[in-house]
Amino acid sequence: MHTAFDLQEQINQTATDKVVIAYKGPLTDVIMAELSRHIRMKLAHEPKICRKIFAIFIELAQNILFYSAEKVNFGYRNDRIGTLLVIQDDNYYYFMSSNKIENIYTHELLHNCKVINALDKEGLRRYKREQRSRPSKDRSKGAGIGLIQVAMISGYPLQMDFYEFDEDFSLYSLCVKVKKNKSEK
Amino acid sequence: MTESLESLNIEGKSGTFFVPSVSFDVNTGDCRLEGESYLENTWEFYDKLTNWLKQYTEKKQAITFSFKLTYFNTSSSKGILDILFLLKDYELAGGEVNVKWHYPEDDEDNLAEAEDFIADSELDMELISYT
Numbered sequence: 001m002h003t004a005f006d007l008q009e010q011i012n013q014t015a016t017d018k019v020v021i022a023y024k025g026p027l028t029d030v031i032m033a034e035l036s037r038h039i040r041m042k043l044a045h046e047p048k049i050c051r052k053i054f055a056i057f058i059e060l061a062q063n064i065l066f067y068s069a070e071k072v073n074f075g076y077r078n079d080r081i082g083t084l085l086v087i088q089d090d091n092y093y094y095f096m097s098s099n100k101i102e103n104i105y106t107h108e109l110l111h112n113c114k115v116i117n118a119l120d121k122e123g124l125r126r127y128k129r130e131q132r133s134r135p136s137k138d139r140s141k142g143a144g145i146g147l148i149q150v151a152m153i154s155g156y157p158l159q160m161d162f163y164e165f166d167e168d169f170s171l172y173s174l175c176v177k178v179k180k181n182k183s184e185k
Numbered sequence: 186m187t188e189s190l191e192s193l194n195i196e197g198k199s200g201t202f203f204v205p206s207v208s209f210d211v212n213t214g215d216c217r218l219e220g221e222s223y224l225e226n227t228w229e230f231y232d233k234l235t236n237w238l239k240q241y242t243e244k245k246q247a248i249t250f251s252f253k254l255t256y257f258n259t260s261s262s263k264g265i266l267d268i269l270f271l272l273k274d275y276e277l278a279g280g281e282v283n284v285k286w287h288y289p290e291d292d293e294d295n296l297a298e299a300e301d302f303i304a305d306s307e308l309d310m311e312l313i314s315y316t
Contacts, residue, residue, distance in 0.1 A: 029225065033201045048291060051256070055294075058223055058258050129301055132263055145259045153294065 020086040026079035059146035060097040068099035098173035113160040219253040222261035231264025247281035269306035290314040
């Protein structure tokens, strides 16, 4: 499995036809909607894969929108910054998201990732149902089950990485892959 | 309050957000939620639907609820579950409830979601595939 940093490197080094989506910068609702439409347009020939990539995109882009610790002020706006990449090789689509986070959240995220990666498909279904029926935590603007959903859709372990900038902040990145459906090609 | 209840109609939209179309008929109890659900304020949207249903159930009339959602994010799934809990409560209180879940034939993830909704809400849903 690639790490986020491998993927960045790959984009720098390989032909751009491997890149499906690459975005780095302030993420707004409008940009997110446009990128999601772009994904649908590009993957329209593979409807099943398209649904998966689209659903992963919405959950991970929302995480940046809600939680990125890097913000930019523009007029009255206060947008959060992150990176979203979708690249492909012959067999898989790789989806990567990254953003700056406060170090106080790294432990919880790693723990969640470990729990999720230890579960099989049915285990993930049960875990998602359990978490969905719990009252939302204060920090969670969604249902708090986005990562579980992403792992279920992907069918592969989540690859989570942290690069510590200083004692307060790290770069958080998450990679997932989705197997291409040969019959749809 | 119940007497003044009117049908609830929300036009489905796909813009910056994805708003499902809502058609709740106060005369027939025929309620439909269709399209895609990814919303700016998920709780506000689904609260509106559950509040309407709560008021409707005071009329003690039958409800036929039909879901035909091609996409919903995880936040929306919590709102959908709230609707199902409400319908289950109504059924337990003696209300006549009939729920249909339409899913694209080739979308097993959508079907799995429906099965999990049934398990969580303990409400029977008729699962109907379409092409």
